Amino acid sequence: MQFLNNLLDYFFYKSCYFCRRKAEYGLMCNECLEKIKSKVSGKTKYLEGIPIYGYFSYEGEIQKLIRAIKYHNKKELALPLAKILAGAIKFNDEFEIVPVPLHEQRQKHRKYNHAELIASHMGVSVNTNLIKRIKNTRAQYKLSQKERKENLAGAFRVFPGEYPGKKIVLLDDICTTGATMRELISELGKNGINDIAGVVMCFTRD
Numbered sequence: 001m002q003f004l005n006n007l008l009d010y011f012f013y014k015s016c017y018f019c020r021r022k023a024e025y026g027l028m029c030n031e032c033l034e035k036i037k038s039k040v041s042g043k044t045k046y047l048e049g050i051p052i053y054g055y056f057s058y059e060g061e062i063q064k065l066i067r068a069i070k071y072h073n074k075k076e077l078a079l080p081l082a083k084i085l086a087g088a089i090k091f092n093d094e095f096e097i098v099p100v101p102l103h104e105q106r107q108k109h110r111k112y113n114h115a116e117l118i119a120s121h122m123g124v125s126v127n128t129n130l131i132k133r134i135k136n137t138r139a140q141y142k143l144s145q146k147e148r149k150e151n152l153a154g155a156f157r158v159f160p161g162e163y164p165g166k167k168i169v170l171l172d173d174i175c176t177t178g179a180t181m182r183e184l185i186s187e188l189g190k191n192g193i194n195d196i197a198g199v200v201m202c203f204t205r206d
C-alpha cells in the first residue's frame, strides 16, 4: 500500500499553485514559501484603541494566496500561510485566536471559513464560540465607510460564557476601512471584554 501511495505521489504529486514545481506544503513549494515569508513587513494600526497588526502588503503572491483560499477553494494553502504567520507572531498560552466569523449561510456557500482554517493551523488555541455572526451582511467592497458601518451594525453576537479569560486575538484576512474590526471590538467591549488585539494578513489602505 505504501508503495502504491508513493507511486501515486510520483505521478500525481501536487504542484505549487504559484510556480507549478512540486509542492512541499499543501499546494506550495519551499521556494515560494520562502519568497512569501521574506515579504512579511509588519504594520500596526489602532482601531478604538486596540492594536491591529498587519503582516503583508496586499499585492503580488500574497494577494493571489488570499484569493485562492477565499474564493477558489484552495484550502490546502491555509497551511503555508498559517506557518508564515505563526513564525511572525509571538503567541503563547495567554492568547486565544478568534477568527472573524462568517454567517452560517455564507460559510455553507464557501464551504469553510478561511480565517478559521488558517487559525486552526497556527498551533494556538482557537475559539469559534465566543462570537457568532447573526446577520448575513452584504459584501463590503462596494460600500462606503459609512455604509459599511451601517451594514455591520448588530451583525455579531458575543457569548460571554465562552470567554476564556485570555487575551483575544481577532484574526481576519484583510482590513480595509476597519469597520468589521471596530464592530467586533465594540461588541466585545459591551460584554466587558477589552483585552484584545487584532491580526490581519494585510491592510489594503494606508
Ligand SMILES: [Zn+2]
Pocket (backbone or CB within 6 Å): 016, 017, 018, 019, 020, 021, 028, 029, 030, 031, 032, 033
Ligand atoms: Zn512554487
